[in-house]
Amino acid sequence: MTSETPTECFVYITLPGQTEPVTAGRFALITDRRGTPEGRFVYGRSYLERPNAVALDPIELKLAPRTYSTVALGGVFGALRDASPDYWGRRVIQRHLGKAQPGEMEYLLYSPDDRAGALGFGLNQRPPAPKRTFNQTLDLEKVQVIADALMADEDVPAGDAADDHDQVEKLLVIGTSMGGARPKAVVEGEDGLWIAKFNRPDDMWNCARVEHAMLILARACGLTTAESRVVGVGGRDVLLVKRFDRERTQAGYLRTRMISAMTLLRAEDTYQSRDKWSYVLLAEEIRRVCAEPTQNVAELFRRMCFNALISNIDDHPRNHALIAKEADWKLSPAYDLTPAVPVSMEHRDLAMGCGDAGRFANAGNLLSQRARFLLEPVQAAEILGAMEAQVQSTWYATARATGVSERDCEKIAGAFAYPGFRQQQAQQGRT
Numbered sequence: 001m002t003s004e005t006p007t008e009c010f011v012y013i014t015l016p017g018q019t020e021p022v023t024a025g026r027f028a029l030i031t032d033r034r035g036t037p038e039g040r041f042v043y044g045r046s047y048l049e050r051p052n053a054v055a056l057d058p059i060e061l062k063l064a065p066r067t068y069s070t071v072a073l074g075g076v077f078g079a080l081r082d083a084s085p086d087y088w089g090r091r092v093i094q095r096h097l098g099k100a101q102p103g104e105m106e107y108l109l110y111s112p113d114d115r116a117g118a119l120g121f122g123l124n125q126r127p128p129a130p131k132r133t134f135n136q137t138l139d140l141e142k143v144q145v146i147a148d149a150l151m152a153d154e155d156v157p158a159g160d161a162a163d164d165h166d167q168v169e170k171l172l173v174i175g176t177s178m179g180g181a182r183p184k185a186v187v188e189g190e191d192g193l194w195i196a197k198f199n200r201p202d203d204m205w206n207c208a209r210v211e212h213a214m215l216i217l218a219r220a221c222g223l224t225t226a227e228s229r230v231v232g233v234g235g236r237d238v239l240l241v242k243r244f245d246r247e248r249t250q251a252g253y254l255r256t257r258m259i260s261a262m263t264l265l266r267a268e269d270t271y272q273s274r275d276k277w278s279y280v281l282l283a284e285e286i287r288r289v290c291a292e293p294t295q296n297v298a299e300l301f302r303r304m305c306f307n308a309l310i311s312n313i314d315d316h317p318r319n320h321a322l323i324a325k326e327a328d329w330k331l332s333p334a335y336d337l338t339p340a341v342p343v344s345m346e347h348r349d350l351a352m353g354c355g356d357a358g359r360f361a362n363a364g365n366l367l368s369q370r371a372r373f374l375l376e377p378v379q380a381a382e383i384l385g386a387m388e389a390q391v392q393s394t395w396y397a398t399a400r401a402t403g404v405s406e407r408d409c410e411k412i413a414g415a416f417a418y419p420g421f422r423q424q425q426a427q428q429g430r431t
Contacts, residue, residue, distance in 0.1 A: 005103045011041070011080065012120035012127035015052055016326045019252030021120055021127040023047065024056065029075050029105050037075035037104070041068045056080075056119065057259055058289040058322075058329055060266065076104050078263030083119040085111050086318075088184055114186040114193070117245055117258035140233040143185045144198055182207070187240070192248040194240040205408040207338065208239035213402040214310060214337040215241075217395055221387045223302050225334045230403065237403075244333050245323060254325075258332065261320035264289070269318075277317055278353035279304045280369045287374075291328035294374050298383075299331050301373040304354050305384050308361035309391045310339045311415040316351040339415035346420040363388070363422050392417045 008028040012021040025043040032038060041061060047053055048065060055063045057079035060070075073081050084107050085093060093102060093110050102110075108121045113128075122128060183198040199208050208230050215225045227242035247254040262268070264285045267276035283300055287293040300320075307315040314336065321332040342348050348361045355365035363384060370380035395416045399409050 005106055006109065006123060007105065009105060009109060009121045009123055010125055010127070011056070012122065013054075013056065013257075014118045014120075014255040015050075015054065016324075017052075017254065019249065019254060022050075023125055023127055024053075024119075027077075027080060027108075027121075029103075031075075036071055039070050039075035039077055039080075041077055041080075042066070054257065054324070054327060056257070057263065058324075059264065059285075072266070073268055074104050076108075078266065079259050080108065080119065080121075082258065082260045082263055082321075083111070083115050083117050083121075084108050085115075088182060118255035119257075140185075140187060140196055140231070140238055143187075143196070144233050144236065144238065148183075148201075186243075189240075191242075193243040193246045193253070195243060197239040197241065199237060205411050206237055206404065208237040209402055209404045210399065210408065210412060211336075211338055212239055213395075213399040213404055214312075214339060215334075216402060217310075217391065217398045218303075218306055218334055218337055220394060220398070221302065221306055221390050222383075223306055223334050224299060224331075225337070241335060247325075257324040257329075259322050260318045261322070262317035264322060265317055267317055275353075277351060279350075280353060280355070280372050282317070282320065282352070283372050286322070286331060289322070289329050290331070292330065296331045297373045298375065301370070301375060301380065302383060302387065303334050304350070304352075305366055305387050306334075306337070306391075307350055308348075308354070308366060308421070309388060309417050310337065310395075311342060311348055311361070311418060312338055313340045313342065313349065313351055314338055339412050341412060341414045344420070345414070345418055346423060348418055348420065362420065388417055388421070 007030060008026060011024050011027050013024040014021045023044055024047050025041055028040045030038050030040065043053075043063065043065065045065070048063060053063060055061055057077065060077060061068055061079055068077070070077055072078075076084065084104070089111065090102075090107060093107060094100060097106065097110065099106075109123070111121070113120065120127060182200060185196045185198075187194050187196050197208065197211070199206060212228050212230050215228045218225045226244055229240050230237050231240060232238075245256040245258050247256075261282050265276045265278070265281055267273045279300060283297045286296050286300060290296045303320070304315075306312075319336040322329045323332045324330070349359035350361050351359070353359050354361070355368035357365040357368070366384060367377075367380050370377065373380070375383070396409055396413075399412070400406070404412075
């Protein structure tokens with residue numbers, strides 16, 4: 001790659017049922033005289049002629065012989081931004097390049113092959129062969145040491161080979177914006193690929209074990225979640241979350257297309273865009289693009305209720321996604337389910353709007369827009385009531401069974417079905 005940042009790249013995609021990528025089109029990122037970046041994308045003619053061609057995005061980048069353009073998200077189309085690094089991945093690339101602020105095109109091009117979804121990027125029209133090797137679970141202790149150094153802005157320890165630390169830095173990047181600041185790496189087990197999520201020195205509790213407990217609790221509440229387990233690495237806990245956008249076969253890995261709810265809502269990570277951060281609006285979009293809308297919006301309703309019941313205030317649109325293993329899209333399994341303990345016992349908000357009262361994480365508010373989730377009043381109330389009872393009665397046993405310490409249970413106890421969860425509904429009943 002040249003020292004100058006390229007303004008164009010090819011976009012590759014691994015089609016359903018295949019393990020080798022093909023070229024889908026070309027993406028250009030151009031800055032006008034006013035300094036405004038504009039992204040342009042065009043599908044290749046040969047790609048459009050493929051009988052098995054699929055769209056990169058069911059809304060914004062439909063299959064068509066035209067040039068698409070956008071100035072949103074710094075000129076990067078949502079589906080492409082979803083395949084770009086998250087906060088942690090960007091931090092690693094910044095360290096690798098020695099730049100405080102690489103360009104968006106650099107983030108796309110320097111992301112490794114293990115990025116989320118089915119897309120890839122490169123400067124050659126012919127896509128490179130897919131990567132065949134990944135970190136193994138036994139490498140995690142070395143990766144943990146490097147992650148600690150990167151978090152502390154310290155020098156990365158050199159390995160036995162001259163390029164060892166450089167290689168591991170690259171492998172630390174997941175390549176998805178559907179995450180956050182937590183250090184992560186992709187590791188390979190006998191049964192496929194996993195995302196390793198490391199605890200941070202500033203964590204208030206053992207986040208690896210607590211998140212694992214929340215995923216188990218969510219499944220007990222009827223949610224579809226990512227598979228997870230906790231492993232010990234150098235005396236510390238690491239959460240492993242099974243990747244649902246990959247399927248291991250003898251020929252290689254099948255890849256599942258993936259877009260964030262942020263992309264589906266055509267929203268951005270800005271205050272001005274917060275009015276689009278909404279479960280209700282997301283339900284409407286899911287009904288438009290998913291093959292089984294009733295099932296998918298009901299799943300979204302359950303997820304919304306669960307996040308309210310565990311005070312998950314990190315439920316922003318990048319922590320929800322749609323996936324497409326074949327042609328049809330559906331809601332992905334739930335991931336990044338983490339409790340928080342806000343100070344208020346009377347009023348708590350989710351990151352996304354969830355009813356007539358906006359983001360208020362309250363039973364009455366959650367039920368106020370149940371029709372948009374295609375649920376009858378009694379049905380919605382029964383789902384919420386059963387989930388509330390399950391969370392209240394089993395969160396502690398679930399946490400302790402997964403190794404969360406008594407001390408950490410005391411720290412997170414205030415997250416579950418907080419006192420104000422039913423307050424508004426009770427007041428309405430008296431008026």
